Amino acid sequence: MLKSSFNARTILASIFIAASATFAANAQTITPISLSGFNYDIVVGVGETGAAYNYDFGHGQNYHFFEAGLTGSPAGYGLPASGTFVSSANSNVEFGFAPYDGNNVAIVSDSTDFTPPTSVTLTLSTPAEYTALSFLDTSDNGGGGTFTLNFSDNTSVEIGSAFTADVYSGQAGILANIGSQTGTAADPGYYTGPTALYEQDFTVPLADQSKTIDSITINYTGGNEFYLFSVSGEAVPEPSTWAMFGLGTIGMLFVMRRRRALFE
DSSP states (O other), rough: HHHHHHHHHHHHHHHHHHHHHHHHHHHHEEEEOOOEOOOOOEEEEOOOOSSSSSSOTTSSSOOEEEEOTTTTTOTTOBBBBTTTEEEESSBBBEEEOTTTSSOOOOOESSSSSSSSOSEHHHHEEEEEOOOEEEEEEEEEEEEEEEEEEEEEEEEEEEHHHHEBBBBTTTOSSSSOOOOOOOOOOSSSEEEEEEOEEEEEEOOOOOTTTTTTEEEEEEEEEEEEEEEEEEEEEEEEHHHHHHHHHHHHHHHHHHHHHHHHHHHH
């Protein structure tokens, strides 16, 4: 009887520990969301030749990002070769760039003084429910936009906005030693001064956390150009995770109650 009780306690404790670990992992990590719909390429990737970008910061000033390890680039600078990085502002947030050899940024502007449109919609590769979202952005000489979530039930909600400082403002960003490439593909130069990407964090309204997000729309609100590079999210825990966590908790409480009864 004692052996059977011990085995039951061991199994229930294992369920509780496994569920707690899974629950904690889901609750603490904000990971990159795969998106399509970026409208410009302002990153020169390793191995790219010729016109490796189709737009630049400042509308014609020939400043653009480059991948770390690009031939001729300064050591220790550039966007991460892995395409991902952990935010220096929040270690629970990881961002991921779109591939450097294709369109990798969503740019919005007033579309009159600048080329980019006033609105861009990015589509999730895998629609899902989220409790929180983090946005990686910057601007040319100050620029802003709003973030609207579009759900599978054809409703939408604006969860926030941002107006960020210039990419070369000198303010601290969340990724160090970015730098930028200047000049032309035939005659490039490099800038290693302060270059900033910024993080915006928002909680999805509780009433919308059970809705599936299909796409995210960025609308221009003012300033020059506003650049969005990445969106990361905290996924709503799977029902099975909640069920396992609940089962483990109930089981542990049951065992504790039985043990207390034995010693009364």
